[in-house]
Amino acid sequence: MLTVDVTRTQGSFQIECAFSSAAAGITALFGPSGSGKTSVINMVAGLTVPDGGKIMIHGRPVVDISAGVVLPMERRRIGYVFQDGRLFPHLTVMGNLRYGMGLTPAAERSIPLDAVIELLGIRHLLDRRPAKLSGGEKQRVAIGRALLTSPHLLLMDEPLAALDSNRKDEVLPFIARLPREFDIPILYVTHSMDEILRLADLLVLMEQGRSAAVGTVEDLLNRPDLRHLTGRHEPGAVLQGTVVAHEERYTLSRLMTRAGPLLVPRLDLAEGTAVRVRVLARDVSLAAERPIGLSVQNVYRGTISSLVDAEGPYVDVHLDCQGAPMMSRVTRRAVAELGIEQGRTVYAMVKGVSIARGAVGERP
Amino acid sequence: MLSDYEVAALVLSLKVSSIAVGVSLPFGVFFAWLLARFHFPGKTVLDGLLHLPLVLPPVVVGYGLLVAFGRRGVIGKLTNDLFGFTFAFTWQGAALAAAVMSFPLMVRAMRLSMEQVDRGLEQAARTLGASPLRVFFTITLPLVAPGVLTGVILAFARSLSEFGATITFVSNIPGETRTLPLALYTFTQIPGGADQAFRLCVISVILAMLALLASEVMARRIQKRLAG
Missing domain, CATH: 3.40.50.300 (P-loop containing nucleotide triphosphate hydrolases)
Structure with a gap:
């Protein structure tokens, strides 16, 4: 204390x-x-x-x-x-x-x-x-x-x-x-x-x-207003999850988050372990429709909660995926072309390989 | 192998130097620590005073001691009244002269080594619950052991070779204040004393070499301990 x-x-x-x-x-x-x-x-x-x-x-x-x-x-x-x-x-x-x-x-x-x-x-x-x-x-x-x-x-x-x-x-x-x-x-x-x-x-x-x-x-x-303190250059969202299974054949671990299942490189943690994952905004891309035929394994449906201007040509898009936060960094051009705006439903795609070992931690 | 006369001078020299270094050691550590760690008004003056014996002619120091500690000197009168003892013309006086003359060398070596101690280690000890005094004895002092050793050896060697201040302050009394250098000097003043003087010369050289060798061995041992 x-x-x-x-x-x-x-x-x-x-x-x-x-x-x-x-x-x-x-x-x-x-x-x-x-x-x-x-x-x-x-x-x-x-x-x-x-x-x-x-x-x-x-x-x-x-x-x-x-x-x-x-x-x-x-x-x-x-x-x-x-x-x-x-x-x-x-x-x-x-x-x-x-x-x-x-x-x-x-x-x-x-x-x-x-x-x-x-x-x-x-x-x-x-x-x-x-x-x-x-x-x-x-x-x-x-x-x-x-x-x-x-x-x-x-x-x-x-x-x-x-x-x-x-x-x-x-x-x-x-x-x-x-x-x-x-x-x-x-x-x-x-x-x-x-x-x-x-x-x-x-x-x-x-x-x-x-x-x-x-x-x-x-x-x-996950608070947009604190982003200048928590990662100006590397913004990202933190998800809570649980290790549900290891897919030894593919050396992957399957985490369950509120947004849905998330596949990441094999973790050294027991099944059932509560974890925290930080998904960087630059590793998340957005699609207006549910994408098919992609190599990306982790796709989540979410609602856009806010758009925050970032430096240069970028915009950080904050999503709510069934209560789990997600953040995507896209260009202003993509925002215009996809018609991304607050309240709209989009699909967020996370490449599993982009999640580094250090970005997953056992939840204290 | 050695004549009684030589043994007497050698033993006296060792006794005087050991006492001089042993008694001045705590003061040396204190002043080294004071000068290495603190800034206070008059620090430059104190530093200068401590270094004075290094740059003054030894005769001046010896005469100063005689004036202060002689039977009619300010301090000498006091010690005579209180204990019926004066430093003048005694082997204790020789030790005092040696201590004063060698003090700057001792303080200098210790101070340099104290200035190099990583204060972070002392801070760490404080966070572990040690009082400042405990930190000094369990961390600072062991870490400056090589510097303390160097200071002691330098002071000891300087004490062994002390001549000018000694002969001025306590004279050249056989068996009482006639240390090796004084004995050597005596023989150079006697016709036909050249052989005796040479023998004492060789003894002095051997003694100095032994002291240096011992310090080297001990310094290495300490260094090895600190380096793991």
Whole structure:
């Protein structure tokens, strides 16, 4: 449980951020570089002090400027996972893991060492020094080290940003499992849409130091008015679905969404898993009539809910497909020729191959 | 192999230098940390004062010590009244002279290494629940160990070779303040002392080489530990 409502002026930069998150889950701070994400997380951590406002962690005010409360960071019961790991080079992996654990009173240690080592898969690394670890291994150890202080809140500042995509896939599933496994809330800073899709429960959109919008991932990413924050160049709609079957013969997975079945490249998820899929607007084409004889497998009937002008010759067409959102980027010329207008029924076509692995995430 | 006279000078030199380095070490670490981490008014002045023994003629430092710590000096009077003890003309005085002369070298090496410590690691330790003091002893100090070692070795070597300030402050008393360099100097002043002087010369060289070798070995060991 985390409540943030703070203001701070840094030179000519004004930070104003307010949001509140539930007990155990991942709250993502999303925004471009310089939008104030790290400033906010640093205030929560206690690395900087807000000019005004309040921060509550686990029902306890760690900052309350009007009441004169500013707890030093070592008393906030937070774990901080930095982008660059920051493992202590003079200690072994085990030494790093035990560092914060040893400083936590035994009565308050709710997260056991063995469970963390097991979950993060770092048992074989315990005797090594950080210099001998790969980037992904370092981040896993850093997560473990922070967890072992049994924090009331885990802060992660772009923990995957320094890793290549293979290493990202190595660490991301571990992060996804943390909130439920250890019953801990996470505040997660990122500018990666893939990470949002696969990790976030609650989304806080940051813009020029302000928290511009707070809501669920599905709600915010599908809102046309927030598109300038959620993907100016790569707009897309987020659908909820369930893995219903794997078609091994074609190495495809069949998802069921409210719009209808969606075939995507084979996923590494069990049948029945709830997922989130982001379908990019540029991968969706529109047809005035139900198309036949196409290679495209995913065709959905929908009603046009709005048209939003995009840069250059493009228009983003927002559709409602039986309650599921869909977005298509077409040229202004196509709009004119097809007679696309609000309220009209059209068919949206999604090429299955266009859905990248990172665009499908297990729903938190 | 070594004459009693040589052994006495060697042992005294080692004793004086060890005490000088050992006692000044905590102060060295403190000033290195102060200069590496903080900006405060008068920092340049303090920095200059600490470096003074490096650029002043040693005789000036020795004379200054004599004026301050001699029986009639400001501090010397105090120590004499309180403990019935003065630094002048004692081996402790020799250690004090060596400590003052070697202090700039010690602080310099440690400061450089402290300036290179990744502050992010200290921050990380804070988020893990460590107080600033604990961070200093469990993170900062282990990380600057190579710099501290370099500082200690440099200071030790400088103490072993200390001559000017020592002879001015505590004179050249056999068995009390006659360290290796002073013994060597004594023989150069006696007709027919050339052989003895040469022997002491060789002992000094061997001692210096051993100190450097030991520091190299230890530095490598620490470096290896930090690099995994």
